[in-house]
Amino acid sequence: MLQPSEYTYNGKSGQPGSNPNTATPVKTVSAPVEQATIGRSLVIKGELSGSEALYIDGRIEGKITMPDNRVTIGRNGSVQANIIAREVVVMGKVSGNIECSDRVDIRGEGQVTGDVATVRISVEDGAVLKGGIEVRSSERKQNQPQSQGKQAEAPKAEAAKAAHA
Numbered sequence: 598m599l600q601p602s603e604y605t606y607n608g609k610s611g612q613p614g615s616n617p618n619t620a621t622p623v624k625t626v627s628a629p630v631e632q633a634t635i636g637r638s639l640v641i642k643g644e645l646s647g648s649e650a651l652y653i654d655g656r657i658e659g660k661i662t663m664p665d666n667r668v669t670i671g672r673n674g675s676v677q678a679n680i681i682a683r684e685v686v687v688m689g690k691v692s693g694n695i696e697c698s699d700r701v702d703i704r705g706e707g708q709v710t711g712d713v714a715t716v717r718i719s720v721e722d723g724a725v726l727k728g729g730i731e732v733r734s735s736e737r738k739q740n741q742p743q744s745q746g747k748q749a750e751a752p753k754a755e756a757a758k759a760a761h762a
Contacts, residue, residue, distance in 0.1 A: 637673050645678075653689070664698065672706060679711075687724075694728075 632650040635641065639655035646662040654671035659678050661668060667684040670676055674689035684699045687707035695701055697715040705723035714731040 635674075670707070 632652055633647065634652045635655040635657065637654050640658075641655070642658045644660045644662065645651070645657065648663075648665065650667045650669070651661070651663055652669045652671060653674040653676060655673075656675045657678050658676075661676070661678050661680045661682070663680075663682040665683055667686065668680055668682040669686040670689040670691055672688045676689070676691045677693060678691075679693045680691070680695045682695075682697055684702070685695050685697055686702045686704065687709055688704045689706075690708045692710045694711045695709065695713045695715070697713075699715070700717035700719065701713055701715045702719045703709055703721065703724040703726060705721040707721075708725040710725075710727045712729040712731070713726070714733065716733055716735050718730065718732060720726055
């Protein structure tokens with residue numbers, strides 16, 4: 598949206614003079630978003646895998662494997678597939694199991710029919726979730742209680758031996 602600048606001529610040199618109202622283009626620099634998009638009119642049957650975020654506004658049937666990335670099912674998206682991803686955001690319809698290493702976010706207009714296994718889950722008012730939910734501890738938290746449990750069992754076992762002797 599640049600407007601042509603109007604030149605005012607200096608009578609002596611015939612060169613354009615300076616005009617304080619001259620428009621200068623503004624350069625904007627933004628980080629590129631590495632996200633693949635499946636548009637409304639696309640139908641894909643088969644297995645999807647990749648190493649970038651995926652936005653689905655079309656229809657997918659099969660299996661989606663993006664273990665280190667986010668999968669977003671848009672409002673117009675329809676997925677009949679098992680999904681393995683770091684993060685899943687559902688605004689459309691999903692029929693299949695979801696397995697996430699980080700979080701599942703089912704928005705108000707989202708529908709999920711299938712089992713969900715994740716570390717964190719968010720289900721907004723109005724969302725539909727039909728299936729089982731398994732909320733796991735993160736890897737870090739799973740290792741700590743196990744080691745503490747073994748340490749706590751050792752004194753109990755020694756006390757039981759002493760009681761029987």
